[in-house]
Amino acid sequence: MLEDKDRTELSDLGEFGLIDRIAQSVEITQKSTVKGIGDDAAVLGTGKVKTLISTDLLLEGIHFDLSYVPLKHLGYKAVAVNLSDIYAMNGKPTQITVSLGLSSRFPLEAIDELYTGILLACDKYNVDLVGGDTTSSISGLTISVTAIGEASEENIVYRNGTKETDLICVSGDLGAAYLGLQLLEREKAIFKDNPAIQPDLTGHDYVLERQLKPEPRADIIDILELEKVVPTAMIDVSDGLSSDLMHICTQSGVGCRVYIDKLPIDHTSAIAAEELNIDTTVAALNGGEDYELLFTVDLKDYERIKDNPAIRVIGHITDKGDGYNLVAGEQIIPLTAQGWKHLEA
Amino acid sequence: MLEDKDRTELSDLGEFGLIDRIAQSVEITQKSTVKGIGDDAAVLGTGKVKTLISTDLLLEGIHFDLSYVPLKHLGYKAVAVNLSDIYAMNGKPTQITVSLGLSSRFPLEAIDELYTGILLACDKYNVDLVGGDTTSSISGLTISVTAIGEASEENIVYRNGTKETDLICVSGDLGAAYLGLQLLEREKAIFKDNPAIQPDLTGHDYVLERQLKPEPRADIIDILELEKVVPTAMIDVSDGLSSDLMHICTQSGVGCRVYIDKLPIDHTSAIAAEELNIDTTVAALNGGEDYELLFTVDLKDYERIKDNPAIRVIGHITDKGDGYNLVAGEQIIPLTAQGWKHLEA
Secondary structure, three states: OOOHHHOOOHHHHHHHHHHHHHHHHOOOOOOOEEEOOOOOOEEEOOOOEEEEEEEEEEEEOOOEOOOOOOHHHHHHHHHHHHHHHHHOOOOEEEEEEEEEEEOOOOOHHHHHHHHHHHHHHHHHOOOEEEEEEEEEOOOOOEEEEEEEEEEEHHHOOOOOOOOOOOEEEEEOOOOHHHHHHHHHHHHHHHHHHOOOOOOOOOOOHHHHHHHHOOOOOHHHHHHHHHOOOOOOEEEEOOOOHHHHHHHHHHHHOOEEEEEHHHOOOOHHHHHHHHHHOOOHHHHHHHOOOOOOEEEEEOHHHHHHHOOOOOEEEEEEEEOHHHOEEEEEOOEEEEOOOOOOHHHHO | OOOHHHOOOHHHHHHHHHHHHHHHHOOOOOOOEEEOOOOOOEEEOOOOEEEEEEEEEEEEOOOEOOOOOOHHHHHHHHHHHHHHHHHOOOOEEEEEEEEEEEOOOOOHHHHHHHHHHHHHHHHHHOOEEEEEEEEEOOOOOEEEEEEEEEEEHHHOOOOOOOOOOOEEEEEOOOOHHHHHHHHHHHHHHHHHHOOOOOOOOOOOHHHHHHHHOOOOOHHHHHHHHHOOOOOOEEEEOOOOHHHHHHHHHHHHOOEEEEEHHHOOOOHHHHHHHHHHOOOHHHHHHHOOOOOOEEEEEOHHHHHHHOOOOOEEEEEEEEOHHHOEEEEEOOEEEEOOOOOOHHHHO
8 A cells, every 4th residue: 555655634624525536526427417416316317207226235333233123124214215315316216236244144034124115215215126236245234225216307406506595494303313322332331330220211202313313304495396386406415414414514605694592493402401411502513424404495495384383494694705604592513523423333 | 243043254145145035025115117126137118218327335354455566546447337337238428427436544645646547538438527525434444436427228228128049249359357356465465475586577568557457348349239139138247157157047047158268268278277277268268357248149140240349249048948058078067156256255
């Protein structure tokens, strides 16, 4: 490998830096490539109806811990998070491929559990499993899912279309998946110290389900269609609200203002947060894995969404010069994004 | 995990057994799914021009050994083998996505090398890199590539369309990639025993290149188009001629007869085989990773292909009852396929 002096650590660049670097060296030559790297999904095709493609790689020890994640849930989640990327383009998923790297410690019965979860998600969201690759692995379990979807050209929502005065909206609630993860990690640590103690997760069904079995927001895409609202920008909340909102803002060349008291937080999340001594706002802003849809709409569409209980307006888009800000009462605090936590470990 | 008595080892089922099992539990509900699991690529879309999707997962220690595979070559090969699957449907690749799992032992300079190879293959085969996922890894390097392509409905060639009397054809030559791998493994073993000895790979450029930098047969698809020949069945030679021909035969419900003296073997492969004390026929039949195209054509098309130096007729399709046979002079030997070697390790 390379001498130390020629060596640049990936952690110095970070995930988004690396993606930017790759994107810059890519040249687009096919006329069927409408949008390449840089959004929730690639947009392909020469007709009016476009094909959407998104892919995720999930590695044991980085994205999941099999000591507390059941394989069935893992299969379901692996599909769900990919479908979420297709919905985030205002599209509908149609097919997936699933590739697995399996170590010999997994018997067939374990693979069946994993596929039961995969097919359950396929069934629920009406997508077909059409291919993949299976191989052995000398390390842990590897799951690679590619989701394929479609959308009419005029309905596709990118990250870069928002403008000053647009409203910032988010579906559902935030922070619960992160709190669920912290609970599972806490119980794992207790169990490690004393295997005789049974895990105590009573009353935390909601936050645990948000972590273990997230549901992509297909219903929001249906609501938007029904209400004839095409968002000006959209992304799914996977890295955390702050980070994902900043993707929209940087790509659109705008600033933003988010009101802390508007952040949607479930009451059971608040209970879990208190038990864990975690600030609910921090969980909502930086927790990640919510798989909610974060989108912006033109002011004229306010009437169409304001009464929908599944959607909350949390702020508005400002001029780029104003920066990215969080409003807490009289205070204005700059929003900060968290990158790729994995690589910094 | 499960009790031993309830445990079925994956190696008992094998790769193809596992794929069959998955395919059987999958239900197709989308009208845009033309072909799901079971061919070189999935076929999607409701229009005349179909979308083809194929995906491969490559894991360090299983599919490649970084002690002798340069990262640039690895990137090139990862793309090449995926494009090969699209050509094997008689289609043209248009885009790829590449996901990487990277351990912190890789500096940015190493990732640049890998992408240089990836983009070189994209450039050569005129495909766009349109997305992917990058993540850290606590184990080795993981590469997942999805290739997207297109083909007119009437030109798509599946594995299941061949019939009695069709001719069995193969492009290029066979066995070289396997021999290249054996040479690299030999030199690695020597180096391990005595690091002072420089690897001796003189005169083996061709077989090494076949292993390290395979080229998918885009040219064969062009030749077939030019000659107006649509094969009755096609597959790319990744597992080895025997195994891949048997996929065609079982899916088409036919038998086959392959003539040992017709197998195309490069003279440099013969030299390497002798040096390594490996039978060239065994390398050609079971070596794998040739990424040549194996296809069958109707007898009426014989005139159109017989003089092409890139294509060799190696046998013909028979009735299912005749089985899968190899003809060596007066002798008839049953062909046997090799499965998923990895999982049996």
